[in-house]
Amino acid sequence: MTAIIFGANGQDGFYLSQLLQKENCKVIGVSRHGNYLRTDITDYREVSELIKKNQPDYIFHLAANSTTNHDALFENHATISTGTLTVLETVKKESSKTKVFLSGSGLQFKNEDKPIKETDPFEAREAYSVSRIQSVYAARYFRTIGVKAYVGYFFNHDSPLRTERHITKKISEAAKRIAGGSKEKLEIGDINVVKEYGFAGDIVKGAWTLVKQDRIMEANIASGKGYSIEDWLEQCFSLINKNWKDHVVIRKDFIAEYKQLLADSSLIFSLGWRPEVSFEQLAKMMMK
DSSP: OEEEEETTTSHHHHHHHHHHHHTTOEEEEEOSSSSSBOOOTTOHHHHHHHHHHHOOSEEEEOOOOOOOOGGGHHHHIIIIIIHHHHHHHHHHHHOTTOEEEEEEEGGGBOOOSSOBOTTSOBOOOSHHHHHHHHHHHHHHHHHHTTOEEEEEEEOSEEOTTOOTTSHHHHHHHHHHHHHTTOOOOEEESOTTOEEOOEEHHHHHHHHHHHHTOSSOOEEEESOOOOEEHHHHHHHHHHTTTOOGGGTEEEOTTOOOSOSEEOBOOHHHHTTTOOOOSOHHHHHHHHHO
16 A cells, blocks of 8 residues: 655644554655655646556645745645646546545635534635635546545644644743743734644544545544634643733734634544544643
């Protein structure tokens, strides 16, 4: 059994590689960074040669710049949208047995502050979602011509591998520095925003669960449980026996993208997957 992971150097790629290796799967990691193959996912010739040579059982397209910043518009269009077309077209022509997993996002759905279902309409509220939406429509088209293309919609999920660009890591790292004597003040926005706090290692197990069956082709891969940023602050600072209110400055001018971002996870649950790491366990993991 062989799998190619595009985006192997990222958080999800790391945990997925570990999981697949435990499943006795040969993993071929592709990334622009780290000790991986440098195959350009936007280059049809390079991707075609890689897939034709290895005839993988699975391809996981996880590559992306994990940001909603407009400045990443062209980068994410190339990596996510063009990369998806390159992979799917190559599989169609060179490796028809291959199952393809594409990572989607809860951000690409219309958010009405209620749990999001896979059947809810899409809405491109930022540049990142434009690319994700295009990718899903490509998958749906290629399914009609015989390619087994899956989409797993990821909601917020973290691990110690996150960078401080993500609020969960930003808070946990600041709390650790403060525990060590730092006098800094952590400046953050709306602490009432509710989102999911999944563990990346659990989420990739959900992706693996999805591609091992042929009945459901698109599913939210998320816990379905929501916590506020204030909950995360309290959890992290309680682990260092400090009151977060003494160390945090709230930006009054900050306008959040959403009030909550939660999934209806009943579909992936029906396949037998459940997250194993709790909110509290994730905080302890991030605070080590």
